[in-house]
Amino acid sequence: MRVFSAWIVLALAAFTAAAPTTHTVKIKETVNVPRGWTKRDEAPRDLTVDLRIALPQSNFPLLEQHLWEVSDPFNERYGAHLSQEEVNELIAPHPESVDLVNSWLAEHGLSGADIARSPASDWVKVRVPVGLAEEMLDAKYHVYEHSTGDTLVRTTSYSLPEHLHAHIELIQPTTLFSRFRASKATLHFDQAAQTSSTNTDAPAISVPSASGGTVDASCNTTITVTCLKELYNAVGYTPLVNSGNQVACTGYLDQFANLDDLQLFFADQVPAAVNSSFKLISINGGQNNQSEPGDEANLDTQFLFGITHPIPATFFTTAGSPPFIPDVLTPTDSNEPYLDWLDFILNTPNPPQTISTSYADDEQTVPPSFAQRVCQGFATLGAKGVSLTFSSGDGGVGDGDPDPATQECFTNDGRNKTEFVPEFPPSCPFVTAVGGTIHVPETAVDFSGGGFSNFFSRPSYQAAAVPGFLSTLVPGTYAGLFNPNGRGIPDVAAQADNFRIFFGGSPILIGGTSAASPTFAGFVSLLNDARIRAGKSPLGFLNPLIYSIGANAGLTGAFNDVTTGNNPGCGTPGFNATTGWDPVTGFGTPNFGVLKDIVLALP
Template sequence: MRISLAWGRVIFALSGYALAAPSTKFKLKESIAVPRGWIRRDTAPRGLTIDLRIALPQANFPLLEQHLYEVSDPFHERYGNHLTQEEVNELIAPPAESVDAVRSWLADHGLTDSAISRSPAGDWVKVRLPVSLAEEMLDAEYHVWEHASGDTLIRTTAYSLPEHLHGHVELVQPTTLFSRFRPQRAMFHFDQEGQSSTAADNAPAINVPSASGGTVDASCNTTVTVTCLKELYNAVGFTPSSNGKNQVACTGYLNEFANLADLQSFYEDQVPAAVNTSFKLVSISGGQNNQSEPGGEANLDTQFLFGITFPTPATFFTTAGSPPFIPDILTPTDTNEPYLDWLDFILNTPNPPQTISTSYADDEQTVPKSFAQGACAGFAQLGAKGVSLTFSSGDGGVGDGDPDPATQECFTNDGLNKTQFVPLFPPSCPFVTAVGGTIHVPERAVDFSGGGFSNYFPRPSYQDIAVPRFLKKLAPGTYAGLFNPAGRGIPDVAAQADNFRIFFDGRPALIGGTSAAAPTFAGFVSLLNDARIQAGKSPLGFLNPLIYGINLIQTGAFNDITTGNNPGCGTPGFNATIGWDAVTGFGTPNFGILKEIVLGL
């Protein structure tokens, strides 16, 4: 497919960028090998507009991280004393000399303060400018790149900065970020029989000692509903408050729209009390919620997350921007960076929802390490303010969900094409809770459950006991060289991840993936937050120190999953086992026990 470059023939008046930059000595800031699956096409249209984002150093981030762990550690005296946005901003504010150096650099290129936007803390700067000026400022060459899937991006494989700026700029994007940030969905098919989820099943109830009442309806073995999840995870009878003190949200990207009529059908089918209620829609960067184009991912996220948590006030964040991007006269601005826009927005929101679920991710290796670290620092800021973040761990087992069709192996993106397991980002960030998947009742690991170890982030301290125990169970030499045993382990927890009954375009359908597990787990986190907030306590915030701390004292707060594995990259993957494992983490939640624990903190 040839990309249209009609825009490149349009004369672009650079009236606002007339000043010439002074003579500058450049030094390479970042370069990458051409990522696998991408082909370079034409030179990027010089008049194409991009939003250049510049990250400045956060001088006191280690102190912010210290605060985060103290307020998130259930055994620390500061537990639950989250920081205000002002306190967070003060900790991440860049040094004054970095602010001045970047401002002068931009001014040298005719970009004054009126053309620049900054984050409240000043650690991110954004400026809209044509590709021609970005190339001049970064000593770079942008091209149109096309992925085998048809997605297109405007990127460069290397960029430089004036030598004196290297200590004042952490990263600049969009440059080397080739991430496709896709929804994590393993399967989607219509329920041809169209049976109501409330239809009686002749089979006897399944004995599950940890479940509400000790049993789960037999129909839950093939069709998962809100009722099934509340039975299985011991939450029957708990009704959260609707007073607005507790809030829950999920994110939507890539033209995934949540259909309101389908939501009502879902509520009629599974949550009758919620009929005629809806969610708050928050548009970011012009995000839409087109009712003529229902999205399977968006419907799944909103229906189950908001069904589990009803009547908790709910929000659907819809962020504009979607590949493929074809630069031409009608689309003069590259808008396929939706994830950065959402992160900008939520970091600037004084009182965000206390629980936010995201079911989108990409291979860690397609994300420049500098970008992953910067985004991960943003998640730390949210955790310090009391926000719990869940991300689906992936649908490719230990692989990337998109293995080479000829060899069924996974390759590195460093130009060496080595076989290697492929963790996902953002789940690999140690400041979020990664959710793997289970299937059936009694539960076992679902075979697509993403799991493994980060190649970017070292093992966080909260994993220092659980993860080495798992690694010691592996036979000597198991998968040597295929994963990083010193990396952050994925996932942290799990939840049901297949055969979820949703409504799509007016019809019942079954859908699966860890994109079902993440909103499910987030739903029960939100219920825990409600219990704490109604008791006059703070929300849970960053969950992982609590999760790992709970399991060090063996409370039964999680249902340990000990069967199943997550094949990928031509291997059987890891096995679920007693304790934490790289398939299901610590397992699935027991809400009743968790509620008593968190109310006692």
Template sequence: MRYSSIWTALVLAASAVAVPSPKTSLRVKESIAAPRGWVKRDVAPRDLRINLRIALPQSNFPLLEQHLYEVSDPSHERYGAHLSQAEVNELIAPRPESVENVKAWLAAHGIHQEDLSHSPAGDWIKVTIPVGLAEEMLDAKYHIWEHSDGDTLVRTTSYSVPEHLHEHVELIQPTTLFSRFRGMKTTSHFVQNKAPSAATTDAPAINVPSASNGQVDASCNNTITVTCLKELYNAVGYTPLANTGNHIAVTGYLDQFANFEDLQLFFADQVPAAVNSSFNVISVNGGQNNQSEPGGEANLDTQFGFGISHPIPATFYTTGGSPPFIPDIGTPTDTNEPYLDWVDFVLSQPNLPQTISTSYGDDEQTVPFSFAQRVCNSFAQLGARGVTLTFSSGDSGVGDGDPDPATQECFSNDGLNRTEFLPAFPASCPFVTTVGGTVNVPETAIFFSGGGFSNFFAQPSYQSAQVEAYLAALAPGTFAGLFNRSGRAYPDVAAQADNFLIFFEGQPTDIAGTSCAAPTFAGFVSLLNDARIRAGMPSLGFLNPLIYSLKGAGFNDITTGNNPGCGTPGFNATEGWDPVTGLGTLNFGELKGLIV
């Protein structure tokens, strides 16, 4: 139906549907205080179109979660028996009465079946409507909000739905989501025109007992290359196959484009066998891969993720929609929730890469709990289907998005302005493997490595023994009141995160951040999947129950360094798991022997 006719059809549509009047039975569904840094500006134009998403409760998610843990637990008889897309969709499909009630409500506002789109399981209903209609439906007032960094969003801080729909609607967005979804590379360490990596230094090799042949080239203390990583993580000499069905992918957002010419320069410098090979590009929600505008984040993720795992087939997901949003005639739709577009897309695909790396996130408290929980549940669906998801832990230590610990503002967003550590999301989701950062050879924790404890998600049982041991060793009163001791703890693992040599705009460039660590770890996971598939075994899927069960085996424990923030020195890296480097960095050779 044409939305210009909706306004005149509202009364007729409402009278034809036997549901309580949406104007007389509304009750607040969600209300928040705007996150720090956001200022309300103008009223949003009523004719501005927004992509409204309505989440219906997933009928059997607890059963899906049970399946996820069973197929991910190496001690369980179902280990590796991943679910199909159809099996997952059946478990999360909403109840028919939820679908019927929500559609009746929409019809009362002149929105009918032909106007809607649905997720494969039917647990999301999506429709594009004018702001004016959304305000009437939700008893909300949308404004243009501006962040101190210049980003703008069209949002409301409160919305309502009819009383009888509260049990049938989990959340509606875009409403209260103020997340900015940043890349996890440091802005303070991006140096172009660094010398290529062709020659090693004259300094003697560094003795590292866990490394390949017990040594790492001395140049790796100044410049990290694919060769450095394979030496350090004991993978020299392992060559995967290209035709086993194994696949790796990285995600790109916010107009971050991966450049093919830069990739060839990187391969020529660091992975000569990969020259003239490339990766597949999959566009999500109109995402582009503009070769005239290469992105440092995208180049980093593709060059190292795919350089480590070559010749395993590789994909770059480029997802459209990015802030800043400027409501003008050239931008008629507010489309700056790209991450949800990507999740919707991948869940709709019958066949998925076994390993997917993402280097984006934001402070957990900028994401409404209902939204964070729903996105996290989507990751559980992917894990149940045999996908390993790696996420960067963040580049702000225990603090907020400011990479400088001295200028961080670590305040709660509940109106009380309590000083507290600020965990990151999606790093805090218990269904992903979160990767912190290290530096130097031998390795130590790097100062910006994000880590801590979720305020949203409870500590999962797979990590409770290691986390409780860490907390028990803390001096009494350490950071009292600054973090949630019972929350999901992260990171789970770590990898090098400084002095990575990539190629950007045709030039060698030095880059840092846990954006380096996540695709690095994912590249080695893809090699592990290669070994398992060649042995007739399923892919690893959701990693965390496995790696925590190994009790340190297959990992290099990092015991020095810390992650300052919020006016504190942050947590210390120490023996065993810690909220700076997790379980440590992987020893590929040892870990392969444990899982194949």
């Protein structure tokens, strides 16, 4: 009896000692492995991962309210963007969340110098070995290999103490299998590209909305900066170099912008820009290796900075790219460069006013919690006065694969249901998604990504435009293949094929909505130049203005409505371009001259 009693006393003592750090654990997030990924070996326990912990932004609804007010051209606060300090105050987590997360980290031996925080403390980053991550998250990490050979270290499920669920929105890398690829549909060396970029023999093409009413005939087969300025009515407009306006594009996945190629491009198409360049900003050790020119990076920098010269330009190069090889030569799983860029730009007090990105992935490969939080980051940038453009994708209504023969249009939720596949981040309602056109006069290019988000509901600015398009569909069209209540994609469009760039010292033709995003962003930057010169604020988040213009019959001509073409995918013809907004070309392509008059008339 005494022995039994002594055992009870010892057991109770042990339980009491463990009680302060014993919590009820509950699953936080579970995903199915996206199609194309195969589980391989268990992840090495000593491999280090950067766990990023998102704390709830306590006043984000108020920040979102500010965003709508400063972006609505009919609101008296239009253009009154928030400062970095005001933004940080609104997105700061509740002190209770900070304290509880700190306590949880301390229970696992992490404190002080082990922890990195964003200025608003809404993100916490800790570098830990996989073994500790598995203990903290009650998870099991494995190496997953994609059919392309890319590899990631991920888990399909993780858990947290139940009392932390309201204080942690998400933790990554865990369930994010996104591959974040460039939107390139075509890349080919072409005999026409080896000759001069202009052809004066054929008669000019009549385009009433263009500068002077005509576009050079060569633009029907080869797109240059001159073609775009003619087509979009910007010939003769020269921006200032010192107005405070800035423009930028992003580079990932070892896509490097070659300086010699840039000079060849300038000599060929923008002689006034010869000997000028861009500012290089390295994030997380990003490089710009001049011996490895990137076709995507060359396209983005050459056309965006060619259109906007002499506006000060920036190329963000962010390190981290697949494949990950789990051995001693690769001690850290660094497959999430996009988070590094977003963290950097969110905490930059005066970022460029216009930023173009030509990378995306299938929305369904991104956990909804991650997509929502990233989208909130874009809203934060908009509230600060930044215009963000994203390529809408190159798979039509299908996944990001521009080859219809290899597209896979099935859900990743275990049902394997056939559905159209929107792209993220273009599906975020706080960015401007740019689709593609081709030829002169313009028609929708067949790879132009478009459709409707399965994550984000229709934003208020689309309340008239999207139902207007849906009402034109024959009842039952593509029933069950898309979400008719989702955010519609794209918002606008621009030329997207046969772009003449220089790559490795030679001219080539390249295409994809990767070309459309920097093109549209270039003209947005010119509009910002006009406003800033007039003593006004930059445009910031564009979509409320775009849709207000689209809904106003008196502003006809601000966008060149593209009414022909379609975006096939998933074994279907996709949607048709039509009068007004459509999920192929949005409201169409920009008419800079008309848009300039509109934005200069705004407060």
